Structure formats: C-alpha cells, structure tokens
Amino acid sequence: MISLLPVLNILYVDAPVGTGYSYSKTQEGYYSNDEQLVEHMYDFFHKWLVDHPEFRSNPLYIGGGSYSGIVVLPLVQKVYEDYETGRSPILNIQGLVLASPRLDSFMDNNTKVEFAHQRTLISNELYESIKSNCNGDYVNLDPNNTKCMSDYEAYTELVRYINEYQILEPSCVIAPKENQRILSQELNYIHQTKFRCRDDLYAIGELWANDPHVQKALQVREVNSNNYSFN
Structure with a gap:
C-alpha cells in the first residue's frame, strides 16, 4: 500500500456550518448560501495560515466533491486573484481537485436520459423518440407536448427502481433507525455484518x-451533547 501522507498535508474542513463536526453557537450561524460559503472558506484559509505560518510556502490544492463543486470553483478563482495581487498571507494556490462535482444543475439533470441510454437502461428506440419529441430538453417539459410526456413517463x-x-x-x-440499531449490535462481530445497501454505511x-x-481522538469539542448525523 502506498500512502500519500509522507508527502502531503491534508486539511479536511467541515463546511458549511452544521456538516460533520462543525457547529454554530447561534441559530443564525447555520444560515448560509453558496456565496457566503465561499467567503467563509476564503477567510478560514487566511486565518489558518496566520496561525500556522510553517505551511505558507506549501503548494495548495483545494478540493471538493459532489455539491462542493459549485463552491470550489469560485473559491479557487478568488484565491488565485489574490495570489496574483500578492495579498498577505499568500495562499500558494496551484490547482484544484474535483470528485463527481455538481457544476450545472440543468446539465446534471438533463444528461440522465442520455446516461440511461448509454448504460442500456432504455432502448435505442425510446431514446431516439424522447430526444426528438422533447427536443433534447428533459428538465423544462411542456405538459402540452403529449408525445414528449408519454416518452418521459x-x-x-x-x-424507477434503479439506483x-x-x-x-x-x-x-437511507438506513432507518431500526437498521442502525441492528448494525450497532452487529458491530461487535464486524466480520459477520452483512451490508445490505450502500446506505447502511x-x-x-x-x-x-x-x-x-x-x-x-479527533479532539471534537462536546457541544450540548450533539448527535452527529450522516443523513
């Protein structure tokens, strides 16, 4: 097994507030949007480097997955612009890493039909018909276009039953509480545990x-006996 840890320093950030082990002392602190999250992450990086100056010269790659793709791109752009102007402390940005990112809501949803065809979940005939009758737009459906609606149905x-x-x-x-209770009991015999679905994880x-x-071990601060959820 090859580990990247000897040559990399990885900093995981639970964001926005409320994800992972992050929390706010006020209810208002949980209110956020994509633009605010970019600003919060930007401020965090600068404050973190002020407290840990030994990492300032390290090449910086900012990464994210899934919905974070919407946030990572403008964040990297903002960091890069400051890098060009020489703002202190300089974030030595070198690139970004995206894993299955969400970048465009329309594109993400509209390509599901094409994906289903590529994976032979629907026939060639249905694909050609729905593409023609819906004009390649499967998001903004016209209820008066009966041929398109019939194909889409x-x-x-x-x-319907495909993951x-x-x-x-x-x-x-998502695993219900009863399933969590069963899995909790089985954890004592983890080699016997049968993972029924990915959601069991x-x-x-x-x-x-x-x-x-x-x-x-992670030095998590106890706050009002929080129960952390992955759902």
Missing part, C-alpha cells in the same frame, strides 16, 4: 462519528 417507469448513483447496486432508502458512519473514543 416511459423512461421514468424504466428507471441512479450506483446502477449496479440495490435501490435503497451511513448508519455505520454515524455510529463511528458518535463514538466517544473517536471524538476524543
């Missing part, structure tokens, strides 16, 4: 995140 029915994020895995709901993650030994 046929498509929806075919993928759109992992098409080879079962389509499951959320239950395992919550048990791990709320374990007092884990929180002590």
Whole structure:
C-alpha cells in the first residue's frame, strides 16, 4: 500500500456550518448560501495560515466533491486573484481537485436520459423518440407536448427502481433507525455484518462519528451533547 501522507498535508474542513463536526453557537450561524460559503472558506484559509505560518510556502490544492463543486470553483478563482495581487498571507494556490462535482444543475439533470441510454437502461428506440419529441430538453417539459410526456413517463417507469448513483447496486432508502440499531449490535462481530445497501454505511458512519473514543481522538469539542448525523 502506498500512502500519500509522507508527502502531503491534508486539511479536511467541515463546511458549511452544521456538516460533520462543525457547529454554530447561534441559530443564525447555520444560515448560509453558496456565496457566503465561499467567503467563509476564503477567510478560514487566511486565518489558518496566520496561525500556522510553517505551511505558507506549501503548494495548495483545494478540493471538493459532489455539491462542493459549485463552491470550489469560485473559491479557487478568488484565491488565485489574490495570489496574483500578492495579498498577505499568500495562499500558494496551484490547482484544484474535483470528485463527481455538481457544476450545472440543468446539465446534471438533463444528461440522465442520455446516461440511461448509454448504460442500456432504455432502448435505442425510446431514446431516439424522447430526444426528438422533447427536443433534447428533459428538465423544462411542456405538459402540452403529449408525445414528449408519454416518452418521459416511459423512461421514468424504466428507471424507477434503479439506483441512479450506483446502477449496479440495490435501490435503497437511507438506513432507518431500526437498521442502525441492528448494525450497532452487529458491530461487535464486524466480520459477520452483512451490508445490505450502500446506505447502511451511513448508519455505520454515524455510529463511528458518535463514538466517544473517536471524538476524543479527533479532539471534537462536546457541544450540548450533539448527535452527529450522516443523513
């Protein structure tokens, strides 16, 4: 096994406030939007480097996955602009890393039909028909376009029970509390635990995140007996 830790310093940030172990002392502190999150993350990086000047010269790569793609791009742009003007402390930005990012809501949703066709979840005939009748737009559907609506209903029915994020895995709901209780008991015999769905890992993650030994090792601050959730 090759580890990157000897050559990299990885800083994980729970953002926006309320995710992971992050919290706010006031209810208003949980109110945020994408623009505010960019500003908060930007301020955080500067304050962190002020407190840890030994890392200032390190090459900086900012990364994020899923919805964070919407935030990472403007954040990196803002950091890069300051790098060009020489604002202190300088964030030595070198690039960005995105994992399955959300970049454009329309594109993300509109390409689902094409993806279903590429993975043979729908037939060539249905794909050609829906593409023609809906003019390639499967987000802004015209209810008066009966041919398009009929094709879209046929498509929806075919993928109804497909896990759109992992098409080879079962389509499951987020693990209910009862499932968490069962998995909690089975953790004592982890080699016997049967993970029924990928979502079972959320239950395992919550048990791990709320374990007092884990929180002590990570130096998590106890705040009003928080129960951390992955849902």
